[in-house]
Amino acid sequence: MELALYGPDGFFVTGAGPAAHFRTSVHASPVFAAALLRQLAALDAALGHPARLDVVDVGAGRGELLHALLAQATPDLAARLHPVAVERATRPDDLPPEIGWRAEIPERITGLLLATEWLDNVPLDVAVLSPTGWHHLLVNPTTGEETPGPALSPTDAAWLTHWWPLPSRPHGWGRVEIGRARDEAWADAVGRVERGLALAVDYGHLRQSRPSDGTLTGYRDGRQVPPVPDGSCDVTAHVAMDSVASAGERVARCAYSLVSQREALRALGADGGRPPLSLAARDPAGYLRALAAASAAAELTDPAGLGGHLWLRQPVGVALDPLVAR
Incomplete structure (x- = not known):
């Protein structure tokens, strides 16, 4: 990476x-x-x-x-x-x-x-769950082929245990980013x-x-x-x-x-928020500017x-x- x-x-x-x-x-x-x-x-x-x-x-x-x-x-x-x-x-x-x-x-x-x-x-490193526990994920940089690599170091395993808790995960559950x-x-x-x-x-x-x-x-x-x-x-x-x-x-x-x-x-x-329609009557150009700004802000604040x-x-x-x- x-x-x-x-x-x-x-x-x-x-x-x-x-x-x-x-x-x-x-x-x-x-x-x-x-x-x-x-x-x-x-x-x-x-x-x-x-x-x-x-x-x-x-x-x-x-x-x-x-x-x-x-x-x-x-x-x-x-x-x-x-x-x-x-x-x-x-x-x-x-x-x-x-x-x-x-x-x-x-x-x-x-x-x-x-x-x-x-x-x-x-x-960062990615970890995958195998039958023998969590291992680093190795990726072929040309083909993208993925294979399990070495087991996690104690430091990485400690991070995973604390910040990405696993007890409720079923065996075979996918991957995590460390x-x-x-x-x-x-x-x-x-x-x-x-x-x-x-x-x-x-x-x-x-x-x-x-x-x-x-x-x-x-x-x-x-x-x-x-x-x-x-x-x-x-x-x-x-x-x-x-x-x-x-x-x-x-x-x-x-x-x-x-x-x-x-x-x-x-x-x-x-x-x-949409500008008030009353602004369009008083200041049409200002209304259009405010409408454009509101549209831009709506994109930036869209929770999805x-x-x-x-x-x-x-x-x-x-x-x-x-x-x-x-």
């Missing part, structure tokens, strides 16, 4: 970038960036409006989100923003010069650490925030409702495809968000919050789609109001 996604010919290193293959909240609408900007403004106030406010986007694609945040920020905020895209691909030629580009997360961050659909692409690598990646990222907020937005699941046969899949050209790890497609799996949150909490030493994207965006003013994503907010050294729907 590591080579398929991030190797020399990996999916995220070559080609046109994620937007050419699948639709994320970042690509769906500027409404998403506008909501994040409201969160950023609240964080800026809580930090006392520092002279430099870091915004680090991990798994930044081609920098689309940072570009949108800069475009929508007020002049005062934009002048103090220090945006950095973290991505292993080569810097895009058309990226604004004020946006930094690097392959690794900065060591020290004061501000906002963003991870929108990054954790689902942090490589999220320990994601826990470690998120804990490392949170540990780089000196003061601010670490925010992960991703599709995921919780311990009480883990999927019965895992979630590993592939995407290419807007279509779901078999997850053959040959570099030709995205290979992704949903995130065990409660496990990730627990790992970050041990580093941040602050309580976290975990809500759906629908709840989060509504709390940040993007509710998807992007609205079902989970928002993990992990503050570090700062007090933030909870996200409460208006």
